[in-house]
Amino acid sequence: MTDADLTARNADLKALIRTIPDYPIPGIQFRDVSTLLLDGAGFRATIDRLAAMIEAEEVDLIAGIEARGFIVAAALSYALGKGKVMLRKKSKLPGATVGIDYALEYGTDRIEMHLGAVKAGQRVLLVDDLLATGGTALAGAALLRGQGAIVDKAMFIVDLPDLGGAQRLTEAGIEPITLLVFAGH
Ligand SMILES: O=P(O)(O)OC[C@H]1O[C@H](OP(=O)(O)OP(=O)(O)O)[C@H](O)[C@@H]1O
Numbered sequence: 001m002t003d004a005d006l007t008a009r010n011a012d013l014k015a016l017i018r019t020i021p022d023y024p025i026p027g028i029q030f031r032d033v034s035t036l037l038l039d040g041a042g043f044r045a046t047i048d049r050l051a052a053m054i055e056a057e058e059v060d061l062i063a064g065i066e067a068r069g070f071i072v073a074a075a076l077s078y079a080l081g082k083g084k085v086m087l088r089k090k091s092k093l094p095g096a097t098v099g100i101d102y103a104l105e106y107g108t109d110r111i112e113m114h115l116g117a118v119k120a121g122q123r124v125l126l127v128d129d130l131l132a133t134g135g136t137a138l139a140g141a142a143l144l145r146g147q148g149a150i151v152d153k154a155m156f157i158v159d160l161p162d163l164g165g166a167q168r169l170t171e172a173g174i175e176p177i178t179l180l181v182f183a184g185h
């Protein structure tokens, strides 16, 4: 499906996302999913449509990225009947961890996961709310792959294609699956 087809099909959900200019720094158009989350029917439709875009049999485990990604990952985990692993921001996990630093559209950060949470050969679906530069998703994939997981699909509500994340994921052997596309930055 082309970006234009996707946008037309999901225009009802796209309308629920607010854009805040110049947040968190000048020049960034912040695509705010909090307004979609406020709408119960809209959030249910979001999860139902995302769940319909993947075969549950192709997934062993879901990986959610803190913080907004957890909301989407938890709902998808329920919808698909799969367990989930939390990729957390630094120093939040109590057990032994492995972590990776990464660059964002507007800064840098670090995510970590528990050692032993993922088994070698497990097919892990990476889930976040939004794909921008792809730095976060690629860091998550590198973390999971470093533990032997197979990461070949990642799912998001929103894609910002002009920031290049979808292309970077594809080049890294990860199919980006997204519901809504916002052109421009
Ligand atoms: O594709 P990228 O350029 O990496 O950007 C996308 C990431 O940025 C946002 O998270 P943020 O780091 O702002 O954290 P939050 O979920 O805690 O708000 C968003 O939820 C994604 O995780």
Ligand SMILES: Nc1ncnc2[nH]cnc12
Pocket (backbone or CB within 6 Å): 028, 029, 030, 031, 032, 105, 106, 130, 132, 133, 160, 185
């Ligand atoms: N433009 C943007 N809007 C919302 N979340 C983001 N995360 C990275 N870039 C973003």
